[in-house]
Amino acid sequence: MNGVDRPHIIRKSPWDEARRALAGLPGGGLNIAHEAVDRHAAGPRASRVALRWLGMDETRRDITYGELAALSNRFANVYRSLGVAKGDAVIVLCGRIPELYAAVLGGLKCGAVVSPLFAAFGPEPLQTRINLGHGKVLVTTEALYERKVKKIAGAMPTLAHVLKVDSGEARTMIDAASERFEIERTSPDDPSFLHFTSGTTGMPKGAQHVHGAAVMHYATGTVALDLHDEDIFWCTADPGWITGTSYGIVAPLLHGVTSVVDEAEFDAERWYAILEAEKVSVWYTAPTAIRMLMKAGAEVAKRRAYPSLRFIASVGEPLNPEAVWWGMDAFGMPIHDNWWQTETGGIMIANTAAMDVKPGSMGKPLPGVEAAIAHRDAKGIRWVEAPDEQGELVLRAGWPSMFRGYLDQEERYRKCFAQGWYFTGDLARRDADGYYWFVGRADDVIKSAGHLIGPFEVESALMEHPAVAQAGVIGKPDPMLGEMVKAFVELKPGNEPSEELRLSILGHARKRLGAAVAPKEIAFATALPRTRSGKIMRRLLKARELGLPEGDTSTLEEGA
Numbered sequence: 067m068n069g070v071d072r073p074h075i076i077r078k079s080p081w082d083e084a085r086r087a088l089a090g091l092p093g094g095g096l097n098i099a100h101e102a103v104d105r106h107a108a109g110p111r112a113s114r115v116a117l118r119w120l121g122m123d124e125t126r127r128d129i130t131y132g133e134l135a136a137l138s139n140r141f142a143n144v145y146r147s148l149g150v151a152k153g154d155a156v157i158v159l160c161g162r163i164p165e166l167y168a169a170v171l172g173g174l175k176c177g178a179v180v181s182p183l184f185a186a187f188g189p190e191p192l193q194t195r196i197n198l199g200h201g202k203v204l205v206t207t208e209a210l211y212e213r214k215v216k217k218i219a220g221a222m223p224t225l226a227h228v229l230k231v232d233s234g235e236a237r238t239m240i241d242a243a244s245e246r247f248e249i250e251r252t253s254p255d256d257p258s259f260l261h262f263t264s265g266t267t268g269m270p271k272g273a274q275h276v277h278g279a280a281v282m283h284y285a286t287g288t289v290a291l292d293l294h295d296e297d298i299f300w301c302t303a304d305p306g307w308i309t310g311t312s313y314g315i316v317a318p319l320l321h322g323v324t325s326v327v328d329e330a331e332f333d334a335e336r337w338y339a340i341l342e343a344e345k346v347s348v349w350y351t352a353p354t355a356i357r358m359l360m361k362a363g364a365e366v367a368k369r370r371a372y373p374s375l376r377f378i379a380s381v382g383e384p385l386n387p388e389a390v391w392w393g394m395d396a397f398g399m400p401i402h403d404n405w406w407q408t409e410t411g412g413i414m415i416a417n418t419a420a421m422d423v424k425p426g427s428m429g430k431p432l433p434g435v436e437a438a439i440a441h442r443d444a445k446g447i448r449w450v451e452a453p454d455e456q457g458e459l460v461l462r463a464g465w466p467s468m469f470r471g472y473l474d475q476e477e478r479y480r481k482c483f484a485q486g487w488y489f490t491g492d493l494a495r496r497d498a499d500g501y502y503w504f505v506g507r508a509d510d511v512i513k514s515a516g517h518l519i520g521p522f523e524v525e526s527a528l529m530e531h532p533a534v535a536q537a538g539v540i541g542k543p544d545p546m547l548g549e550m551v552k553a554f555v556e557l558k559p560g561n562e563p564s565e566e567l568r569l570s571i572l573g574h575a576r577k578r579l580g581a582a583v584a585p586k587e588i589a590f591a592t593a594l595p596r597t598r599s600g601k602i603m604r605r606l607l608k609a610r611e612l613g614l615p616e617g618d619t620s621t622l623e624e625g626a
C-alpha cells in the first residue's frame with residue numbers, strides 16, 4: 067500500500083471514458099463552462115431546458131441551454147469590460163436566482179476563479195472569505211448588498227467592482243453586453259472554483275479546484291447519481307456549498323439534463339409538490355432535509371405520486387439507517403448515501419444504483435477511487451487491514467477533482483498528504499464486504515444541517531461582544547440538525563450572567579455570522595478548560611456537555 071509521494075499525478079485509466087465524453091475547447095484546452103453549456107448550445111440540445119427555475123413567489127422560468135450560453139456570455143463580457151483577467155477572483159453572492167448560474171458560468175468562461183458564497187452568511191464570514199479569496203468582482207443583488215455587504219464595503223481592499231444584478235446600472239451593462247464570447251483558453255490544470263471550508267484552527271481555508279474536475283463530475287454523474295439523458299435532476303443544496311456547485315450546477319449540465327432550481331428554503335409540502343409536478347427523476351439531497359421530511363410523516367409523502375422518481379441520493383452528514391428504510395416506505399426506493407468533501411471536489415464513496423444498499427453505510431469507493439483506513443503519527447503511517455477497525459479515511463491522491471491547494475496556505479495543504487495519500491480528517495471503518503462506515507470527524511469542525519462550521523470563526527465573532535472574554539464552541543448532537551452549534555462563554559470582569567446578556571450575545575452572533583453559522587445555544591462558564599498553553603479544550607467541553615469520559619486531560623491547565 068505504499069504510494070509514491072506525487073499527489074498531483076492524475077491516474078489516467080479509470081477516467082478516460084469520462085474524458086472522452088467531454089468535447090474539449092476548439093483548438094485545445096478544457097473549460098467547465100464550455101462542457102456544461104456551450105457544447106450543448108451548439109448542438110441538438112440547444113432548445114432543451116437546462117435550468118427549470120422555481121421562484122419563491124410561484125413564478126417559474128425555463129432557461130434552455132441556448133439561453134444559458136447567451137446569458138453566461140453576457141456576464142463574461144461584462145467581467146472582461148471590468149478588467150477581469152485569467153486567474154482573477156469573481157465572488158458570487160446571490161440567492162438561488164437564474165443570474166447566479168449565469169454569473170458563475172460567465173466567470174469560468176473568462177478564466178476567472180469563481181467563488182460562490184452562501185447568501186445566509188452574515189457580514190463577517192463574507193468579509194473573511196472575500197478578503198482571503200482576493201475577490202476582485204462581487205456579483206450580488208440590491209437586497210443582499212444592503213443587508214450584508216454595505217456594512218463591510220470599506221473593509222475589502224481587493225474588491226474593485228460590485229455588480230448588483232437587479233440594479234439599474236448593472237442590468238444596463240448586462241443587457242447591453244454581447245451574447246457572443248470566446249472562452250478563455252483554460253487547461254485542465256487551470257483554476258476554476260475556490261470553495262471555502264473550515265478547519266479546527268484559524269480562519270476558513272480556500273480549497274482551489276481546476277477545470278479538469280469536470281471529468282470527475284461527469285463520471286460521478288453517471289456512476290453515483292445514475293444520470294441518464296432524459297433525466298430531470300434536482301439537487302437541493304445551495305451553490306454556496308460545494309454540493310450545490312459540483313452537483314447543483316456542473317454535473318447535471320455536463321450531462322445535458324434538466325436541472326430543477328428552487329429559490330425557496332425547505333418546506334415539506336413544497337418539496338413533495340416539486341418532486342411530483344416537475345417529474346423529478348433523480349433527486350440529490352441531504353440527511354437533515356430527509357429527517358425533516360420524516361418528521362412530517364410518510365403519509366404526507368404518500369398523498370402524492372412520484373412515478374418519474376427513479377433514484378434518491380444523499381450527502382453531507384451521516385444518513386441514519388432509519389432514513390434509508392423511510393425512503394422505501396415513502397417513495398418505494400432506498401436513499402443512496404454517498405461521501406465526499408470540499409477537498410475531494412466530487413463524490414468518492416457511494417451506494418450506487420447497481421449495489422445493494424447497506425443502510426447506515428456510505429457505500430464503496432467508486433471505480434478509480436482507492437480508499438483505505440490508516441493511522442498517522444510521528445512514526446509514520448500504520449495501515450488498517452482488519453475489517454471494522456476504525457481509523458482515518460484516506461484516499462490515494464490523484465483523482466481529477468482533487469483540490470490543488472489551500473489558497474496562500476501551502477504548508478497546510480502539504481500536511482494533508484503522506485506517501486501519495488490524502489488524509490481526509492474523517493474517522494471511518496471498512497467492513498468485510500468493503501463498505502465504508504462513517505465514525506466521526508478527527509477534528510473539532512461542526513456539521514450542522516450539512517453545513518461545515520469552523521468553531522474558531524464562531525468563537526472570534528463571540529469575542530467581539532463587549533462582555534465576552536473567551537468563548538469555546540462545540541457541535542452538540544441534535545436529532546434534526548446532526549449537530550447544533552453550542553457556545554460556552556466566559557465573561558469579562560464586571561459582567562454577570564443574565565438572560566438579557568445571553569440574548570444580547572446571541573443577537574450579536576446572529577447579526578455578525580448569519581443564522582446558518584451562529585450558535586443556537588449559549589451557556590455561561592466561569593472557567594473554560596484550557597491547555598497550559600492557553601488553548602480552549604473543545605474536546606473536553608464536549609465531553610462534559612455530553613457526560614462522557616473526559617479522556618486524556620494531561621495537558622489541562624491546573625484548576626480548570
Ligand code: 6R9
Binds near residue numbers: 380405407
Ligand atoms: C460534500 C460535503 C465534508 C464532511 C466530511 C464528513 C461529512 C460528508 C458524509 C459525511 C457522513 C456522509 N460528510 N458526507 N459524513 N456520511 N455520507 O459535504 O462537503 O461541506 O466539505 O463536508 O462532511 O465529515 O468530511 P463538506
